Amino acid sequence: MNGIKILLITGVVFIAVYFFVRLRNSLFDLILLLLLVCAAVAFILFPEITNQLARNLGVGRGADLVFYTSIIIFWYVILKLYARLRKLEQIITTIVRKNALEQAEISKTIRDDS
Amino acid sequence: MLSQNNDNVFVIIPVFNEKKEVLVQTIRELQKASYSIIVVNDASANDISLPGIGITYSLRHEVNLGQGAALQTGIEFALQKKATYLVTFDADGQHSSADIPALLLPIQNNEADITLASRFLKPGHHNASFSRQLLLKTARWINYLFTGLYLSDAHNGLRAMNRAAAEKVALKENRMAHATEFLFAIKKNNLRFKEIPATVTYTIYSKSKGQSVFNSIRIFFDLVLHKLFE
Numbered sequence: 001m002n003g004i005k006i007l008l009i010t011g012v013v014f015i016a017v018y019f020f021v022r023l024r025n026s027l028f029d030l031i032l033l034l035l036l037v038c039a040a041v042a043f044i045l046f047p048e049i050t051n052q053l054a055r056n057l058g059v060g061r062g063a064d065l066v067f068y069t070s071i072i073i074f075w076y077v078i079l080k081l082y083a084r085l086r087k088l089e090q091i092i093t094t095i096v097r098k099n100a101l102e103q104a105e106i107s108k109t110i111r112d113d114s
Numbered sequence: 115m116l117s118q119n120n121d122n123v124f125v126i127i128p129v130f131n132e133k134k135e136v137l138v139q140t141i142r143e144l145q146k147a148s149y150s151i152i153v154v155n156d157a158s159a160n161d162i163s164l165p166g167i168g169i170t171y172s173l174r175h176e177v178n179l180g181q182g183a184a185l186q187t188g189i190e191f192a193l194q195k196k197a198t199y200l201v202t203f204d205a206d207g208q209h210s211s212a213d214i215p216a217l218l219l220p221i222q223n224n225e226a227d228i229t230l231a232s233r234f235l236k237p238g239h240h241n242a243s244f245s246r247q248l249l250l251k252t253a254r255w256i257n258y259l260f261t262g263l264y265l266s267d268a269h270n271g272l273r274a275m276n277r278a279a280a281e282k283v284a285l286k287e288n289r290m291a292h293a294t295e296f297l298f299a300i301k302k303n304n305l306r307f308k309e310i311p312a313t314v315t316y317t318i319y320s321k322s323k324g325q326s327v328f329n330s331i332r333i334f335f336d337l338v339l340h341k342l343f344e
Contacts, residue, residue, distance in 0.1 A: 105171070
């Protein structure tokens, strides 16, 4: 095992532990994480696998294949984050609106029909 | 047909960093017809307290959420206050209060649930620049793509609706994509709608408050995401 492999595997393990601590609540996320980690470690230890996969799929090098798939995964993550942002925005809106409705000022100078 | 009692007509004005003189002018015009006025201040930076103007209701968002959110707040408040008819009205002085009776008429006659003002239905009723017309025409097509409704004017802030329609309209888009959300609501609930010709007066001021091309792109993305995450 050479230096870069140790470095990469350590990185993957650290990230995995970090996510494991944060995502404990969702079984689906856990399984996905486990699969990804296993795949990552396998690819690091045996880079020939990615080359073989890439050739089968018609991509030149294994590294390219990994690059392309990461782009797709990143897009997915960005969309998920966006969805969460929108949800947060809706929650904030609800709170601000509730306050605005409760603290509405009703002018006494004109008619007060409430 | 000028109705004597306009108490049950609630005009909702979303306000963000509006020039005070313009806002006061807009409100005074509406008061002449004795509408109930709801001003929703979307956390403006400048002071827009309106002492002595005698507006009926004044609401304030603690943080800036966007025009769509302000409208929805106004709509919910009007419904609380037992409004029969609701009108949305821009604060920047581009609309004319004289157009409101024409928008209300089909609703009062029970021919429509919601009416949308259009600056393009009658020639000479707007002084939009060429670039703005192009922008609005593009917006029209985008609205058609998203809702299947092809309207002559895509983003006009002046609308009127009855209580039932207002209850169905639940704006979730906080920013400017809400204009299309009204169309979603029409489509989804089979609301009867009508386009009514109305004047839009562009001043240097209202142009400065209007939508830029960049903003329009953002509206488009908001709509795509709205559809994605519905």
